[in-house]
Amino acid sequence: MADPFQDVDSVSPELLKIMVGALESRAVEADMVPIVDRYLDQLSWTPGGTHVEIGAGTGAITRMMALRAKDGLVIGIDPSDGLIEEAKKLAHGIENLQFEVGDGASLRFNDSSVDSVVMHTVLSHVPEPSQLLIEACRILKPGGRLVVCDADFEKSSLGNFDGDPLNACAEYFIRNYVTHPYLISDIRRYAAAAGFDIEDFRVDSRVITNGDGGLGWIKMSANQMVKQGAIGEELAGALADEYRRRKEAGSLYGHQPFGTLIAVKSQ
Template identity: 25%
Template sequence: MPFLDVYGRTHQLDAQTIGVIATRLEARANSMRYMDMLRGYLEAIDLAAANDVLALGCGTGVEVRELVRQPRFKGRVTAVDISPTLIEAGQRVAAQEGLQDRIAWRVDDAQDPSLPDAAFDLVIAHTLLSHVPEPDKVIRHAARVVKPGGTVAVFDGDYGTLTFGADRDMDEKIIAALIANPRILRRMPRLLKDAELELIDSRGWALTEIGRADFFLGGLQSFSALLPKTGVATQEQVDTFVANRLRASEEGTFFGGYNFYAMIARKPR
């Protein structure tokens, strides 16, 4: 079966498509509810003790920039993504915001990163594991490159709960096109244990928008460009779905939501 998830193939996409993805990733920074989740799990981490941080699958670096802005954090971040285009976009935005001196950008595969053992105090996989072909490899390498006593933090959506209302058929098409592992977080306690990491904290959120859309607007606006490329639906089908959802938001009849979880683990000393 071919690997459909466009977010897991960003190094293989044309310039127009990767531009749509970059815009979508950056749009998350404008959602107060989304950023509150990010800040919520960062608060659970001892950032003062994290001098060297690795961000796997960083995309354009929304979470990296937010981490660097945290008053407790005085260290540096190595930001890794498989897409050279997204790394370039991340470098550009970080420079515009005056954060370039604290972030080292690197093109690498999070499933097999060419990084030394026990090199980082904190490893973050933020909205990554739902998109890669082999998420267990990411966790094993995170456990390898984090120092004894260090922290591994995973944050992602539980896309098995994703819905845009009563049309379950289109929900499933969206999941098939954009999410390689829609239920990966339900396996995460076992994957962490198998990698000899100790789960020490977890958080959960339901991001639901009823009446009007905010966070979901960015996703909807990207669907017309992304979904037809995978073959799960025709351009006409996707355009009609998006137009109906945007109209519902304008009319105050929108419904959309799914769950997010963060899990924080420690590598034994």
């Protein structure tokens, strides 16, 4: 099955709703907020600047960028009409923020015209990450910064014991909803090949002990298993209930390393 994040507009309304909920809830997780704050602190928010998020989804990160940009403009780009529509609704009233439908491999911006580019959990979902990195390098001003923040999916787990059914869902998610589970291992050489100087690379922990961050993996995986006819609705519901039970019992435990690369376009 092709990674549904490559063409979000082709998924069912039910799956789109699950995706929207998962993106919005992940952005406010206790471990995610400091990861995003740290990389946004490393960008230059000079007045009048233009800052672009490629693969903005529902705009959860783009809205955080707009708070920093104050006297600058933030533009969120995503190929999905459905997600851009959702992003516009969620950003209602934020004046320095715009959303547009577009493909990160072919952007409308002039060469050397933007101050920063952010890609948050996007490159792990595209077939050719290098194309988006080369395009980001083209539109950035010399000295402009790129942030790539992505999950190290290959090392992610919800498993607490051998054969844990919740981990079966996490593994299914990695195999069916992710295009490049090893993106974080490869990202420094991809960025260097696209013309960037690497300024910083770090890996932080996203620990799932509460909240619904891991529930997205369960629901998206179970939704697809039901669609395939592999399991019934009853088991899909039971898997989500087991996640909620562990959360309430204080026994929920998942882990996902999150890599962040900051790179500069050479002067």
